[in-house]
Amino acid sequence: MLIVRSLLFNVAFYVNLVLWLIMLIPAFLVPRRVFMRLVQTWAHTSLWLLRVIAGTRVVITGREKIPPGGALVAAKHQSFLETFALVTILDDPTYILKRELMWIPFFGWYLAKARCVPIDRKAGSLALVQMTARAKDEAQHGRQIIIFPEGTRRPPGAPPAYKYGVAHLYQNLGFPCIPVAMNSGLYWPRRRFIRRPGTVRIEVLDPIAPGLPREEFFQEVQARIEGASNRLYEEGRRELGLGPSSSSETSLSKA
Template identity: 40%
Template sequence: MGHVLRWLWSLIFVIVIYLWMAVLGILFTPYALVSKRGALRACKIYARTVIWLARVMLGLRGEVRGPVPTGEVMIAAKHQSFFDIILIFDAVPHAKFIMKRELLWTPFIGLYAKRLGCIPVDRGKRGKAVARMVRDVAAEFSEPGQLVIYPQGTRVAPGATKPYKVGTAILYQGLGYPCVPAATNVGLFWPRKGILRKPGLGVVEFLDPIVPGVARDEFMERIERDIEARSNALMLEAKGKVDAAD
């Protein structure tokens, strides 16, 4: 019975946060169209509201560990669910995400992503997509911000494996910015698919930065090693509490 109630409460939570997205999207559209600051303001409000609602409605707390990246920097992040996006966006001053091009056609998300300076990519076109991504990112960084890229290219469930893509290294070398790896355990509580959310402590942790100039192979080996090792440690830290909640 408890599992059913938790599922129903999770469903209510999902409905509420998407309705809130629509409300904010409509209210802030005039401001966002005339000022990028308006888009950033709306998205910051949304992120903080989702974090608060997750804690109040679900018992799911969010925590950010490690020095928060600022200035012109690339963040190579483990991606398990929508919640790690929310935690990163709330933490850093101005996140700009590498995103699927299809999302540009999503109501509200597309408009606000463009105004924030997010970079759309065609995931099926590989070489051309990477080359275009580097050009687009270089052009976008006429304004400061923190570029967030997911080296595995998509959400990956806890315990699942997916290769790290070399496009991250190409972008790192092309931009010449420091890269901050980021680990997470949020997929244990907020899954990549499905409705059920679980109580607990979802963590995003910023790791030691990688200075510009590291060779491609060494860079790829390091981000995968650091991100996977720390994500596994965070999931191990949380797993006993998740099992107890079940």
């Protein structure tokens, strides 16, 4: 049943995505804020499909900790799930993402409409300058800048691999940073089509006020995200009947 439900969900998810990509074509003519509300509606439909077909609920706690206006959102990244789940709880989100995603037909066009912030990883220090200027402009217009500090998906329980881009943004934006922890990779493993039934937990943590020294912030944001994510990881393992994790890498972490 796990394989059947996972297969059915994946088909429904991508059919729904394609339909929304087509339906959103006229949205190029509407204001960006209206466009973002439509994107949030798509995200809600995707979460509904995940719950109804795969039996995977997504519970997001700590929404009340999100301050109004501009902010930097530093989130754990374990699966594709959080890339759309996070937009359902933020007022006007945008993403830091690799420039190549902007080149994908339709999908990339919508990223441009949403005024996402691309980064050219081959441009070195110039990329940080350009990214920061764009992100600061968006934050000053009241937007929440979402960044995955590790740069790519990491298996649940894997050692952290944070990059200094998040500290660079924090230091230059002058806005609070909202850490976000989760255990999504247990239920939506990277590079696999399996969707495990259960409860994905995403937790918004206490904001980090602007003004901390760069290195102090870098250590603090890691400690908060990793501490909470490890706790949620253990909760998820218990729900899935896996028991407490050991020092050796589990089969789920290798997924």
